[in-house]
Amino acid sequence: xxxxxxxxxxxxxxxxxxxxxxxxxxxxxEGCGQSVMEMSHRSKVFQGIIDSAESLLREVMNIPDxxxxxxxxxxxxxxxxxxxxxxxxxxxKADYVxxxxxxxxxxxxxxxxxxxxxxxSSKDKTFSxxxxxxPDTFTKDADYFxxxxxxxxxxxxxxxxxxxxxxxxxxxxxxCIMSQPIDVSKFGLLFAGAQKxxxxxxxxxxxxxxxxxxNAMDFTPTMLDYxxxxxxxxxFNTPPCWQIYITKLVLEWIKNDIGGLxxxxxxxxxxxxxxxxxxxxxxxxKGTVAKEDxxxxxxxxxxxxEEMDAKFxxxxxxxxxxxxxxxxxxxxMRASIYNAMPVEGVEALxxxxxxxxxxxx
Ligand SMILES: *Cc1c(COP(=O)(O)O)cnc(C)c1O
Numbered sequence: 001x002x003x004x005x006x007x008x009x010x011x012x013x014x015x016x017x018x019x020x021x022x023x024x025x026x027x028x029x030e031g032c033g034q035s036v037m038e039m040s041h042r043s044k045v046f047q048g049i050i051d052s053a054e055s056l057l058r059e060v061m062n063i064p065d066x067x068x069x070x071x072x073x074x075x076x077x078x079x080x081x082x083x084x085x086x087x088x089x090x091x092x093k094a095d096y097v098x099x100x101x102x103x104x105x106x107x108x109x110x111x112x113x114x115x116x117x118x119x120x121s122s123k124d125k126t127f128s129x130x131x132x133x134x135p136d137t138f139t140k141d142a143d144y145f146x147x148x149x150x151x152x153x154x155x156x157x158x159x160x161x162x163x164x165x166x167x168x169x170x171x172x173x174x175x176c177i178m179s180q181p182i183d184v185s186k187f188g189l190l191f192a193g194a195q196k197x198x199x200x201x202x203x204x205x206x207x208x209x210x211x212x213x214x215n216a217m218d219f220t221p222t223m224l225d226y227x228x229x230x231x232x233x234x235x236f237n238t239p240p241c242w243q244i245y246i247t248k249l250v251l252e253w254i255k256n257d258i259g260g261l262x263x264x265x266x267x268x269x270x271x272x273x274x275x276x277x278x279x280x281x282x283x284x285x286k287g288t289v290a291k292e293d294x295x296x297x298x299x300x301x302x303x304x305x306e307e308m309d310a311k312f313x314x315x316x317x318x319x320x321x322x323x324x325x326x327x328x329x330x331x332x333m334r335a336s337i338y339n340a341m342p343v344e345g346v347e348a349l350x351x352x353x354x355x356x357x358x359x360x361x
Contacts (some may be wrong), residue, residue, distance in 0.1 A: 005345035008323035009152055009298060009336040010175070011195040017257065018249045018340075036245040041238050050234065053244050056251035060261060063184050063207060070206040070226065071234040071244050076102065076174045076193040078224065079204060080109035083170055085220040087189065087212055088114040088143045095119040095139050095167075096146045099156060100127040101329070102172060103148035110146070113217065117142075126330070127154040129290035133162045144168045144188055150176035150295050152196070153327040155288065155334065157295040161186055168212060175297050177205065178254060179339055180265035188212050194243055196297070197338050198250055203243035254339070264339060268296045271337050271346040275299050278350045284308075284357040288332065302332035309333060312356055321349050 006013045029036050032045050039046050054069050063069060072078070083106070088094055092114040096107040098121035110116040117139055120131040138145065145164040150157045152175040161169065168188025177192035184190065189208045195201035208226055216225045228236050234244075258264050276294060279287040279301055288300045303309050309332050313325045326332040337346055 002320075004320045004322045005341070005348055006322050007335045007337065007341070007345075007349070009196070009327070009334060010193075011201050012197075012336055012338050013340045013345075014199075014246070015250065015253045015257075015340045018246065018253050021249055022246060037242050039241070041235060041241050046241060049241075049245050049248055050239070053248040053251065054234075056248060056255060057205070060178065060251055060254055061182065061184060061207075066210050067184060068206075068208050068210055068213065068226075068230040069234075070208070070229040071239055071247075072204045072206055072229055073202065073240055075195075075201070075204055076172060076191070077105070077109075079172070079191040079206065080106040081113075082206075082224050082226065083144070083146065083189065083191075084110040084113045084116070085224055086216045086226050087168065087170065089215050089217045090143045091141045093117070093139055093142045094144045094146055095142050097121070097131065097133065097148075097162070098123060099130055099148055100151035100154045102152065102174070103146070106146060106148065106172065114143070119145075122156075126288075127151060127156065128288055128293075130156050130158055130293045135163050135165070138162075138164060138167065140167075142167050144170045146170045146172075148172040150174075150179075150297055152298050152336075153300075153330060153334075155295045155298040155300040156290070156293040157297070159292065168209065175336075175338075176295070178261060178264065179268050179296055181261040194247060196336075197340075199243045199246040201243075202240040203247060205247075250340075258339075265296075267343065268337070268339065271341065271343055272296045272299065274343075274346050274350055275335060275337065278353060282353070282357060284361045285333075285353060288330075297338055298334055298336050300326055300330065300332060300334040302326075306331065308360065311360075312353075315356065316349075316352060319352055321345075321352055324349075 098104050098118050122129050122131050145167045149171045170189045174192045175196040177197050191206045194203045213227050285301050316324050324333045326334045
């Protein structure tokens with residue numbers, strides 16, 4: 001067997017030990033004689049799995065008791081509608097910061113239901129930075145304030161949160177969940193599709209402050225009303241059982257093998273610094289993001305020459321470094337170095353880049 005280093009932005013690499021454990025338990029989960037793929041979601045065994053997934057998530061992310069955790073379906077995109085439908089029903093107003101495609105899509109979806117306001121944008125420079133925010137410009141009676149915390153396509157992240165006062169802060173953390181500690185109490189709601197840092201595509205984690213539940217718009221589909229899932233412990237209907245099981249395994253990996261989110265952050269910084277240091281000293285490659293806004297998870301870079309970029313992507317793949325092509329709307333390269341990317345993977349990438357540079361500069 002030969003595995004590649006997979007720098008895909010999502011779905012993306014999972015910890016090898018998790019894949020091995022899932023493989024070992026594939027036909028017989030803990031002596032129950034069935035695969036998790038086959039068992040009833042109403043069974044005791046599955047209840048044990050979803051309960052441990054939730055309690056591990058609460059422990060690892062240090063989630064306060066007045067927050068509900070839900071395992072939903074429909075990906076980040078469904079949350080773009082859920083957020084205004086559930087949280088935007090008081091004054092029907094919300095502020096959005098446009099830091100890339102995902103934030104913009106969320107904003108456009110919200111604008112179908114409420115008065116969504118784009119308070120700031122970094123579109124003028126291809127979303128290569130996080131705009132400086134002035135709280136005086138925020139809508140005082142907004143129902144919530146929305147950000148996309150880590151911008152997967154452009155490689156930026158908020159290192160400081162907007163000061164929204166009493167207005168609940170909502171964040172899409174799809175591509176940075178569990179990459180480092182986060183103070184959940186600063187947010188009204190957090191959500192993340194699993195396929196970047198948590199599990200295979202198909203489950204979406206939603207963490208919401210309890211007092212924000214129960215005020216969905218009348219026409220909200222039952223499945224998009226947070227209360228439906230919060231009241232039933234994410235078992236209103238059949239949940240994505242397998243994805244919840246892998247979530248549990250990944251959380252066990254973070255807790256037991258890595259040692260928690262502080263340690264995860266150290267590991268992620270080590271990886272990202274290796275790559276950024278190389279880019280800052282390279283004569284061929286350069287990073288595209290403002291230094292103070294650089295992501296730990298997604299690292300876009302270019303040579304400035306499209307043919308050279310294509311040559312690099314092709315040769316990297318031939319050397320077992322796959323999916324380093326940039327997003328189709330941006331071009332160049334992007335290395336996504338999520339939690340599960342081993343340090344050795346980034347070392348191999350940097351070594352190959354140095355090598356490529358020596359041959360092509
Ligand atoms: C990948 C991604 C999404 C899209 O999620 P889907 O599950 O495909 O709907 C949304 N937001 C961010 C930040 C992402 O990285």
